[in-house]
Structure formats: structure tokens, C-alpha cells
Amino acid sequence: MALTADKLVNDERFRGDNPIQFLLYLPFGLLLMVIRIVLAVILWIASFILPDKSAARQLISTLACLTFGVHIKVKGSRDPKCSVLVANYVSCLDSLAASHALGCITLRKWKVPPFFASTLGIKSTSQFVRKQHFAENPDKPVLLQPEGGPTNGKGLLKFTDWSFPLPNRVQPIAITVERALTHPCVSRAARWRDALWHLASARSVYTLRALPPLERHDDCERDFAERLRRAIADALQVEATDLTWDDIRCARPAAPRPMPPGGNSERARLARQVKEVLPNVPLHDIMKDLAKTRSVDVTITNFLEGITPYTPEPPPGTEPQPSTSQAPPKYVTPAPTGVFPKTAKERQMSFQERKAQMIAEARQRYIEKHGLHVALNC
Known part of the structure; x- marks a missing residue:
């Protein structure tokens, strides 16, 4: 059965069968959030003091992962011949995990303050010039997430959000996130809310799986993009749906039908x-x-x-019979x-x-x- 838009979003943040555990953890999570916000301010000040060198940026990236509780696992290795990586969209901190583990930058259309952009490994699409970037940073690939927005990971959206034409050799990356008690992302919610939940969570485990690179032969760009999408969907063992991010964003939970007059x-x-x-x-x-x-x-x-x-x-008209055996089941x-x-x-x-x-x-x-x-x- 094909997935629908409402099946690809989480309308509730809590996950699990025991809400008592979440309520017991909540005071600790709020305290952890306050501490991490203070650390984020210190990290922001340190970014102005430290020189703009690769070692300093790596240090800031490591501290940012610790601040947001991001733990990264990498499976496979990045192909140094690939200047472009294509991945699925899981959460607002995908770029931080990819930048820290794979040494890449992520292109995003939404505006991010300069400090957070450099720390999270984000570069604005409108300010990105591909040839200039690869001339200045030949060893720093670009990560594209063409789904356009995050889902709950049960399916893969159509790839529609392309920043520039694809090269002839691209490496797909499959990203998964695990977190106790809460969902990593709730679609239709503001991105800053998900960032706050990262701060309040003890740990968010990101698994980045580097898949074998794909080469374009006689494929057009659409067919090549579909091959990339199928490779990521197979690695994640999810369905490659026909839905787009616009379908997810415009979908609304179905409201109960009101009872007509004389209900x-x-x-x-x-x-x-x-x-x-x-x-x-x-x-x-x-x-x-x-x-x-x-x-x-x-x-x-x-x-x-x-x-x-x-x-x-x-049934009506029958007398209840006294029973000396075990009582009938309630349900x-x-x-x-x-x-x-x-x-x-x-x-x-x-x-x-x-x-x-x-x-x-x-x-x-x-x-x-x-x-x-x-x-x-x-």
C-alpha cells in the first residue's frame, strides 16, 4: 500500500508506550537545555576569538556536536573523487553531522545567522557559486538534500530541490537518527523547535552510511536523480514515494466530521x-x-x-443462568x-x-x- 502524506509526519513529539518515563526525564531535560544554551553562547564568543583555520573550525564543530548532544556513526567511506553528495533529509542538524564526519558543506535555502551557518556547516544557496567553491575548496564536497524538508523516515520523497546540475559522479548518503523518548523531527513544526529538543535530549545518534558512488552514463538528469533516490531508499529499506515536500507541507490532519443536526x-x-x-x-x-x-x-x-x-x-427474553464454572471473559x-x-x-x-x-x-x-x-x- 502506498504511503500517504499523513503517514510521513509525526504530529506528536513523544514516542514510546510509557509517558511516565518522559515526564520523569522532563525536569532533567529542561536543566540540560539551559546548560547547553549557556555553552552555545560561549561557543559563539569563541568563534570570534579563534582564528579562521581548519583546525579551529574542526574544534568548533566538535564542541557544537557536544552542545547539541549529537553522536555520529559513520559506515563506509567518502569517495574523494566525488564533489557532490546526495542524502535524505532527517532533521535540522543533518548538516552538522555531515560536516563533522564527512567534511562537507550543506546547501540550504532558509536563512541562518553567519555563526550558526559556519558552525552547522551550512551555506546559503543564493550565495553559492559552484565553480568558485571547488576552486577554493577542492577537498570539501557539497551535500545536497533534494527532498526539500524532513520526514519521519518511513518513506523517501521525490527529489525536486536541486541547487545546480548534477555532475557525472555522485555519492549517495543514507542518514538515520535515533533518539530515546522523543521523535527526532516533527514535520510542519518550526525548525528552531526541533533544535530546542536536540538541546533537551540526552543524545541523538546519527548514522551516516556512505554508499557506493553512482556514475551517469547516458541517463538524463531526472533518471540519474531517480537512481540516486532508489539507492538511498534501498539502503534505508523504505519506500520511494511519489510525494513531494509540498504535499507534506500542505497536508493537514483530518478533522472529525461534525454530527449533523438532530445528531x-x-x-x-x-x-x-x-x-x-x-x-x-x-x-x-x-x-x-x-x-x-x-x-x-x-x-x-x-x-x-x-x-x-x-x-x-x-438475548431478550432469556433468563441469566447461574454459572459454577469460570466467569465468561469481559471482552x-x-x-x-x-x-x-x-x-x-x-x-x-x-x-x-x-x-x-x-x-x-x-x-x-x-x-x-x-x-x-x-x-x-x-
Whole structure:
């Protein structure tokens, strides 16, 4: 199934199943943020004092990694013959990790103060002159991130944001980030917010995997860029989607549909339809699920699939039998079939068959109960 725009973003910063751990860490994270902001100010002052030499810049880059809690792992080696590197976009500090580990500069369209730009290894696209750069810095390659913006790493966007034509030999770089308790990046949020979360996090582990260089033969630039994208997607084991950064930026979380006028009576009518098919499901559970789904079919599916748990009630007119054995389970889930289908298509067909069978049985009980004469379709 193709990924959609909402699947490539994280609308919530917290990750994990236990929010208590995050709440316990939060005071320490705030204290760590304050300390690192002070260190960033000291680093800013040191940048004016230290000479503009490669050793001094390397020292500032190392201190910046320590300030932001950036830990870097490099797999593979950079090809010295490649003047251009192409990588996926993960977070606002990709350029710092790449500059420190690979000795490259990153081109970005968004404006960054000069100190932060030099420290993070960023150069403005509007001020970049390719020939002049490679004449002055022949050993310092340029890192391009043509996705245009960060995603949550579940897919790779189309490459559309090119600063200049690609050379005949390019090395792809696959970047991944791991961080405890919080997501490294939340798309649609301001970049400075993600920088603050870097300051508050104990450590963000960047893994830079240098892939084998690719050479252009008779490919046009679009085909060559697609080859680069496929190589990065295969290394990350993610899907190369047809979405662009504009699709991600313009996407908005789906808002729940408002209940139409007379919603209570409409919901009661829908609940009666569900009750006719699933007589053992309590009415208040049906009403509660309908308040979220607004759909009879979706609510029936939720109960049949066990997505919405419920306590079954006895059919009308029957006396509850005292039981000396173990009490019935509180929640009802579908009985396992014993064989788990291998493909999504087979699982969908199995679900549809079980759903149709249960609906047919419930319909037959309803017809027999009311003595209706209805011709059943085979």
C-alpha cells in the first residue's frame, strides 16, 4: 500500500508506550537545555576569538556536536573523487553531522545567522557559486538534500530541490537518527523547535552510511536523480514515494466530521441498525462507537474484528443462568482461524468472509425471531 502524506509526519513529539518515563526525564531535560544554551553562547564568543583555520573550525564543530548532544556513526567511506553528495533529509542538524564526519558543506535555502551557518556547516544557496567553491575548496564536497524538508523516515520523497546540475559522479548518503523518548523531527513544526529538543535530549545518534558512488552514463538528469533516490531508499529499506515536500507541507490532519443536526436521534437510528445485526452488543457500547465512526459498517467491523471491546448481553427474553464454572471473559474478540494469511490480500479476503458469515447468521436469527418471510439470496 502506498504511503500517504499523513503517514510521513509525526504530529506528536513523544514516542514510546510509557509517558511516565518522559515526564520523569522532563525536569532533567529542561536543566540540560539551559546548560547547553549557556555553552552555545560561549561557543559563539569563541568563534570570534579563534582564528579562521581548519583546525579551529574542526574544534568548533566538535564542541557544537557536544552542545547539541549529537553522536555520529559513520559506515563506509567518502569517495574523494566525488564533489557532490546526495542524502535524505532527517532533521535540522543533518548538516552538522555531515560536516563533522564527512567534511562537507550543506546547501540550504532558509536563512541562518553567519555563526550558526559556519558552525552547522551550512551555506546559503543564493550565495553559492559552484565553480568558485571547488576552486577554493577542492577537498570539501557539497551535500545536497533534494527532498526539500524532513520526514519521519518511513518513506523517501521525490527529489525536486536541486541547487545546480548534477555532475557525472555522485555519492549517495543514507542518514538515520535515533533518539530515546522523543521523535527526532516533527514535520510542519518550526525548525528552531526541533533544535530546542536536540538541546533537551540526552543524545541523538546519527548514522551516516556512505554508499557506493553512482556514475551517469547516458541517463538524463531526472533518471540519474531517480537512481540516486532508489539507492538511498534501498539502503534505508523504505519506500520511494511519489510525494513531494509540498504535499507534506500542505497536508493537514483530518478533522472529525461534525454530527449533523438532530445528531442524537440520527445516532439512535444508526445504533438500531447495528443492534439488528449484532444483538449481543450492548446499546451503550454501540452508541459510544458510533460517536467516533459515524458509520454503521465501520462500527460493525470494529465489533466483529475486536477493535472495540464489549461485554456481551444475553438475548431478550432469556433468563441469566447461574454459572459454577469460570466467569465468561469481559471482552469478546473473534475466534482465531488457526492459519494466519501470508499476504494482505488474503487477510482482507478472510476478514470479508468472516464478516459476511457473521452478518448472515445475525440476519437469519433476526428473521426467525420476528417470523418474517424473506427470500435469502444465495
